[in-house]
Amino acid sequence: MAENQVSLEMHGISKSFPGVQALKEVDLILHRGEILGLVGENGAGKSTLMNILTGILHSDTGIITLKGKPVNIENPRQAQIMGISIIHQELSVLPNLTVGQNVFLGREPRLPIHFLVDWKNLYYLAKEHFKKLNLDIDPHILLSELSVAQRQMVEVARALSFKADIVVMDEPTSTLTEMEVKNLFSLIHTLKEQGISIVFISHRLEEIFRIVDRVIVLRDGVLVGSAPISQVDPKQLVMMMVGRELKEMFPKESLPQKEKVLSVKNLKRGKDLKGVSFDLHRGEILGLAGLVGSGRTFVARAIFGADPLEEGEIWIEGKKVQIRSPQEAISYGISFLPEDRKAQGLFLKLPLSSNIAITDMKELSFLGIIIFKKLQELASSFVNKLKIRTPSIFQIVRNLSGGTQQKVVLAKWLALKPKVLILDEPTVGIDVATKAEIHALMNGLAKEGVAILMISSELPEVLGVSDRILVMHEGLISGEFLRQDATQDKIMLCATGGANNG
Structure with a gap:
């Protein structure tokens, strides 16, 4: 069978940095048409291993073979020529260029006269690539006009335009909605049927169990396990990743007090916020759910003074306040952890x-x-x-x-030492053990009386951590639930505009 053909073998790969042994004699085998899950805690060595495969880094020791032949991958360009492409967690596409220009950036087809770009052929070839992937994207439009999910698909088309046999996907779903994840997984299965091999890196274990054929686990730079996904369960996988049993993913002990710390009334800002009102109590973890673009982040930024409001009131501990900048928000005891930690x-x-x-x-x-x-x-x-x-x-x-x-x-x-802590996607792109630590920290802060507003796209997290849950849809609060009454189905119904309350 084609799936039994070995596309890639990495043997004895080691890499050290000053003071850190990032990888120690790691082996990896990838078969043709296989979806291989690569998991491990942050710092386990996953990115280092893939950076060596794609020529970004060079290993200290070890051998890489492609289709049975030893190769020396000096740089990313050479890796692409050999049929290896990577889609990074932080997209590398350029929004000010067209979709077609992004697909063939640096490799534009040329006319024989004066080496001018053959634009007609460029857009034709881009369209053909999208057809093969069953994608309906116009290559002539600016990339900035596409959604994040569509940009992700352009990254895939760009990777495959190198005639890639192996595609590495590093946290490809971190900014996607559930429907967009389903579309991406459908695309991955299409690639699999075409004989393309996928290395799928994700901290979302439910996705690992949904999409991969086999999983390998790194811990502290060492390969600690490899098995068909059908032969392991989530608990075993976590044990391999962290080296111990995680007793509670969502610890919940504290009960919120009745005292209101933060109240917002009728917040309005264009189409983003159409009249948002809610209260946040001392020691409460208030979950804010909704689809990407529903207005969740705009609520957080408005409270923190990062975006100006057209209308609305903000009250801190019973006093109406004017917050026109992050500095003023901080002076009132508000802290804000943004979604994009690096930027x-x-x-x-x-x-x-x-x-x-x-x-x-x-x-x-x-x-x-x-x-x-x-x-x-x-x-x-x-x-x-x-x-x-x-x-x-x-x-x-x-x-x-x-x-x-x-x-x-x-x-x-x-x-x-904030009174109000706003967390926007606090565990995105984070391994399961660190997630559990952050959840425990949130619970501990709530016990100390900190009022927490948590925005999250992961419904298990929202359900597991929150005392109360608000759901947003198109700039409005479309539902509110107590912890004991909330379910994923109820939240999704509100998030898609199908209901108005719990």
Whole structure:
């Protein structure tokens, strides 16, 4: 059978960085037409292994063979020529160019005269690629006009335009709705039928069990397990990933108090917010659910003063306040962890210690001069409290794993001891063990009286963590549920405009 043909073999792959052994003698086999799940905690070595495969990094030791022949992959361009493409979690497409230009960027077909771009042929070829993938996308329109899910499909078409036999997908569903995930999975099955091999990296274990044929697990740079997905269950997979049993994914102990900490009334901003009102109580975790584009993030940004309101009121502890900037929001005890931690939550070129201390510089300085001992003590305390995995508090943040970066953003805001903590997709792109730690941290903060507004696209998370759940649809609150009354079906009905309340 075709599936038994070995497309790729990586044997004895090791890679070290200063102070870190990222990979240690890792083996990977990928068959033709196979969907292989690659899982592990943040920092387990998944990205390093795939970066070696795609020529971004070079291994210290090990051998790579393609279709039985040893190869030396010097750079990403060479990997593409060999039929290996990668779709990164952070899309690399360019929104100011057309769809067709993105598919053939840097490889545009040329006319024989003066080496001009053959635009007619470029758009024809792009359309043909979309036909093969059963995608109805006009290659002439600007990429900026497409949804995130459609841009993801353009990335797939671009990867396959290199005549790829092997496609690596790194967290491809992190920004997609459930329907968009179904469409992507349908596309992946189409690729599988065409004999293309897929390496599928995801922290969403339910997706691993839905889509992959076989799974391999990395932990601390070492291969700890490999099996057909039919032969493992979620509990076993988590045990392999973290090396221990996770007792509770969604710990829930605290009960919210009756005292209102935050009230918003009739928030309006164009089509994004059409009159949003709700209360948030001390010690409460209020889940905010809804489809992408429903207005959830606009609520958070409006409360935090990042986007101006056309109309509406914000009340803190019974007092009406004017919040026209994030600085004013912070002065009222509001902290906001944004969805895009790299673009909006971190200074990637600065060390961990500076990132944690950045919001609290007044307390850490005297006459405008930073007291480094205080800064180091603050950073060290949060490294211990949040179990942040780092060689040093002086480690540059961009060199940390995604889950560790998220903890750094959390530490930055917790340093302010907020009354209200807004979390927008707090566990996106994070491994299962770190998710459990963040959920436990949220529960602990609620017990201390912090009022938490959590936005999440993962319904199990919303149901498992929240005391109360609001659902948004097209800029309005379309449903409200107590924890004990909420179900995924009820939430999805409200999120799609099919109901108005619980």
